[in-house]
Amino acid sequence: MTPFRTIGIIGGNGWLGRAIGHALLDAGLIEPSGLTLSCRAGTSATFADRPQVAWTADNQELVRRSQVVIVSVRPEQFPAISIDARDRLVISVMAGVSMETLLARTGSDRVVRALPNAAAEIGRSYTPWFCSDAVSFDDKALVQALFESCGAADEVGMQAAIDYLTALSGSGPAFPALLAEAMLGHARAHGLPETIARRAVAGVVCDASQLLAKPGASPGETVRTFMEYRGTTDAGLRAMQDAGFTKAVHAGLSAAAAKAVSMAEAQAGKDRK
Numbered sequence: 001m002t003p004f005r006t007i008g009i010i011g012g013n014g015w016l017g018r019a020i021g022h023a024l025l026d027a028g029l030i031e032p033s034g035l036t037l038s039c040r041a042g043t044s045a046t047f048a049d050r051p052q053v054a055w056t057a058d059n060q061e062l063v064r065r066s067q068v069v070i071v072s073v074r075p076e077q078f079p080a081i082s083i084d085a086r087d088r089l090v091i092s093v094m095a096g097v098s099m100e101t102l103l104a105r106t107g108s109d110r111v112v113r114a115l116p117n118a119a120a121e122i123g124r125s126y127t128p129w130f131c132s133d134a135v136s137f138d139d140k141a142l143v144q145a146l147f148e149s150c151g152a153a154d155e156v157g158m159q160a161a162i163d164y165l166t167a168l169s170g171s172g173p174a175f176p177a178l179l180a181e182a183m184l185g186h187a188r189a190h191g192l193p194e195t196i197a198r199r200a201v202a203g204v205v206c207d208a209s210q211l212l213a214k215p216g217a218s219p220g221e222t223v224r225t226f227m228e229y230r231g232t233t234d235a236g237l238r239a240m241q242d243a244g245f246t247k248a249v250h251a252g253l254s255a256a257a258a259k260a261v262s263m264a265e266a267q268a269g270k271d272r273k
């Protein structure tokens with residue numbers, strides 16, 4: 001793998017940008033002095049414990065200092081970013097910004113579209129990524145190592161998979177949160193003390209869900225095993241299904257995936273005008 005000594009993160013003070021920056025440093029993939037971060041104010045307290053990290057408001061200066069440029073601003077903030085990143089490996093983590101738009105707006109032909117999730121903050125993201133033809137074998141090894149510093153990662157061969165996975169795994173951390181919130185509301189309505197309700201819900205959503213991480217575990221098998229008791233869990237699962245649980249999950253994933261595609265089309269449409 002080519003040793004990349006310099007990496008820049010545009011939007012390095014944001015939720016995802018700072019998570020990736022800290023993960024890279026914690027994994028020793030880069031020295032603090034090799035990391036440049038940007039935000040519009042040009043400085044942030046985010047990496048105060050690492051004073052050798054450089055800050056700038058000038059994104060072209062960041063590009064000049066960095067062999068690898070990670071773009072981590074919100075999609076609607078991207079049009080305001082004007083960079084010439086030819087000869088740089090550009091990695092976008094933005095939802096709904098297509099490879100075609102990235103190639104056209106950055107001037108680089110070595111572009112990666114990656115889609116981490118918020119669990120990068122705790123080193124537990126799942127990050128699929130897709131790259132342009134000019135991305136080299138060494139670049140790919142770097143991208144894989146970079147996102148493995150934030151959790152698990154896989155290269156995918158189709159850009160459409162990134163739009164779909166933006167919904168499934170990119171937005172994914174919000175969905176167990178919705179389940180937890182629904183459970184909490186139910187527990188409160190049944191008069192449970194707040195502390196107990198929170199501990200019980202966290203016990204299910206954060207801890208008991210780890211049963212699914214056991215080697216060989218399968219969600220369908222787990223559901224069927226519980227249903228075979230013909231007891232309380234079976235009653236609960238059947239009522240949830242009858243109320244449209246699977247349908248609701250599928251509708252949510254379809255809506256999120258459609259939004260990823262429509263965001264990409266809207267950005268590309270602006271470029272054509």
Ligand SMILES: NC(=O)C1=CN([C@@H]2O[C@H](COP(=O)(O)OP(=O)(O)OC[C@H]3O[C@@H](n4cnc5c(N)ncnc54)[C@H](OP(=O)(O)O)[C@@H]3O)[C@@H](O)[C@H]2O)C=CC1
Nearest residue numbers: 011013014015016038039040072073074075094095117118
């Ligand atoms: N958060 C998540 O769970 C996930 C996010 N993503 C994608 O990652 C990207 C970032 O998301 P997230 O970190 O949550 O968003 P944030 O709003 O937390 O971070 C974006 C950052 O970009 C900075 N910024 C805005 N404009 C500029 C500019 N012109 N130059 C330099 N920096 C700029 C902002 O800082 P300031 O205002 O100080 O300039 C801000 O801190 C988005 O595109 C999103 O789609 C993908 C998967 C998951």
Ligand SMILES: O=C(O)[C@@H]1CCC=N1
Nearest residue numbers: 095117166170171172
């Ligand atoms: O909601 C969003 O648009 C971004 C992308 C995935 C997670 N957050």
